[in-house]
Amino acid sequence: GAVVSQHPSWVICKSGTSVKIECRSLDFQATTMFWYRQFPKQSLMLMATSNEGSKATYEQGVEKDKFLINHASLTLSTLTVTSAHPEDSSFYICSARDWKVNTEAFFGQGTRLTVV
Amino acid sequence: QQQVKQSPQSLIVQKGGISIINCAYENTAFDYFPWYQQFPGKGPALLIAIRPDVSEKKEGRFTISFNKSAKQFSLHIMDSQPGDSATYFCAADAGGTSYGKLTFGQGTILTVHP
Numbered sequence: 001g002a003v004v005s006q007h008p009s010w011v012i013c014k015s016g017t018s019v020k021i022e023c024r025s026l027d028f029q030a031t032t033m034f035w036y037r038q039f040p041k042q043s044l045m046l047m048a049t050s051n052e053g054s055k056a057t058y059e060q061g062v063e064k065d066k067f068l069i070n071h072a073s074l075t076l077s078t079l080t081v082t083s084a085h086p087e088d089s090s091f092y093i094c095s096a097r098d099w100k101v102n103t104e105a106f107f108g109q110g111t112r113l114t115v116v
Numbered sequence: 117q118q119q120v121k122q123s124p125q126s127l128i129v130q131k132g133g134i135s136i137i138n139c140a141y142e143n144t145a146f147d148y149f150p151w152y153q154q155f156p157g158k159g160p161a162l163l164i165a166i167r168p169d170v171s172e173k174k175e176g177r178f179t180i181s182f183n184k185s186a187k188q189f190s191l192h193i194m195d196s197q198p199g200d201s202a203t204y205f206c207a208a209d210a211g212g213t214s215y216g217k218l219t220f221g222q223g224t225i226l227t228v229h230p
Contacts, residue, residue, distance in 0.1 A: 006159075034217060043205060043220045044160065093159050097216035104150060105216040107159040 002028045004096050006108035013084055013115055021079045021111045023094030029074040030096035034105065035067075038091040050077040050094075084115040120208050122221025129228050135193040137224045139206035142187065146208035150218070151180065151191045154203045163204075164191070196228045 003026040013019045023033055031052045036044040048069050049057040056069035066088075068080040077096075081088055091112055095105040122139045129135045139149075148167055152160035166173045166180040166189065173180045179192040193200055206221040 032216060041223075041225075043223050044218075046217060046219070049217060091157075095216065095218075104148075104162050104165060105218065107152075107161070110157070110159040112157065 002026075002096075002098055002106045004094065004106045004108040006092075006094055006111050008111060009109060010112040011114070013113070015085055015115055016083055018080055018082045019084055019113060021081075021092055021094075021113075023077045023079070023096065023108055025075045025096045025098070025106075028096075028098035029100070030077075031074060031099050033071060033077040033094055033096040035069065035077075035079050036093045036095070038093060038110075040091075044093060047079075052077075081113065084113070086115045089113055089115045120206060120219050120221040122206050122224060124224060125222065126225040127227070129196045129226065131196065131198060131228055131230050133196050133228075135196045135200070135226055135228070136190060137204055137206070137226075138188065138190045139221050140186075140188045141208050143208070143210065143219075144187070145210045146219075147211045148209040148215075149180070149182065149189050150207050150209070151178075152205045152207060152220075154205065154223075160205060193226075196226075198228045198230050201226055201228050 005024045007022045033050040035047045038044045047062045050069045050071040052071045058064045071077040093110040095107045097105040120141045150165035151163045154160040164175045164178045168184050177194045182189045204224045207218040
């Protein structure tokens with residue numbers, strides 16, 4: 001099946017700094033990728049839809065200036081958590097779908113962000 | 117209206133037993149219903165999925181039952197194994213231009229005792 005890779009798998013950063021998370025579709029092109037956030041023992045909540053070549057669409061309540069999304073190519077989307085604070089500590093997961101084939105969205109392995 | 121409600125929150129089953137997880141939705145625009153399995157520290161992995169034009173789909177030990185009129189669907193895991201112990205999420209997709217954009221249920225922590 002299609003592979004979606006996230007990097008890094010985990011990251012620890014100091015409060016006030018910015019962190020970039022990459023999401024790559026390795027063997028297919030994804031015009032749209034999705035970013036989710038998951039707190040411990042909770043469900044996945046959609047943060048934003050990342051569209052190649054255009055601005056991301058954010059879900060209600062998600063600060064677009066804090067969670068910057070860039071989808072510069074058909075295989076790469078990045079999520080930058082700016083001025084991170086401890087409450088931003090969470091598991092961030094991306095998904096991507098091969099729009100040439102009618103298949104399900106494939107998920108990355110997730111990135112554990114800890115802000116200290 | 118966008119919610120997907122999942123139950124139970126946790127489930128304990130003996131090895132060889134049947135695990136049943138239920139989900140209900142309100143939004144009739146949903147037209148794709150996948151189930152995901154997630155292990156700690158990993159991303160969710162697709163188990164099985166169904167569309168509303170089918171009432172049941174079976175893949176190996178996993179079966180989805182779908183009741184369109186009741187807006188409910190369920191996952192049955194037959195002959196449950198300790199390796200099935202994980203968190204299970206149902207989800208729903210409205211398709212169209214939003215295809216791939218998933219609304220998840222709250223999750224069920226399944227524990228299968230040997």
